[in-house]
Amino acid sequence: MSLLSDLRVLWHLLLSPIRGDSHAERLNSFYAGQASDYDAFRARLLKGRGELLQSLPAPTGGVWVDMGGGTGANLEAAPWLSSCRRVVVADLCQPLLDVCRERVSHRGWNQVEPVLADVTTYDPGEPVDLVTFSYSLTMIPDWFRAVERARAMLAPGGVIGIVDFYVSRKYVPADRVRHGWLTRSLIPVWFATDNVHPSRDHLPYLESRFETVRLDEARAAIPYVPLLKAPYYRFVGRKPLHD
């Protein structure tokens, strides 16, 4: 982490225009200039990834697909990585996947496959035991298709783990966090400039499609932004044994 590295990231987050006619081109345009600085800055911005991975059951002898896995930072935080038979890091952004490939080859993780793919259509070719999305769902325009793809690839009883930014609905059940008007209004508009879309619908949709195993709601500080904290959730769900 250095000031220069932070300045490069801030330039891309705040000022550099995102270009491209397709979703993949826009992702490449956004991330190409910050791919090598990504991990250091996102470690301070994208909270809860380590906690999520540590809370997930080890898919021992099984398959884990990290959807929108980017640089593969989650691989470092999964305490049970070596117990997996196969791990796929699927992502649509070539510059981030290049960092992932370098990481995987440097660490000698032979069971890990970085795959260039759109996760709304990606098919791993066999039933999987664990699917994760960390801060990727908010960047996928057709996020509901990505959730449905995850559900389709999971074996019955398989686990899904998600951590991401969100905002609450105006009215929420009594045991849920309710965000005030300013948070509900400001966060989606502000984050949308980087094509990140914190949604009030992710959690209700996830809970309608999976059995809830665990849900945590929290807020995280944003580097260089005093006072304002971004709400995020960690959701662990299970695909029902019988549909």
Ligand SMILES: C[S@@+](CC[C@H](N)C(=O)[O-])C[C@H]1O[C@@H](n2cnc3c(N)ncnc32)[C@H](O)[C@@H]1O
């Ligand atoms: C904020 S980054 C998070 C990356 C990583 N999961 C992490 O926690 O560091 C969002 C990721 O979602 C990926 N992404 C967005 N839309 C995608 C899609 N349709 N298919 C695959 N990956 C996608 C981006 O390329 C990017 O790597």
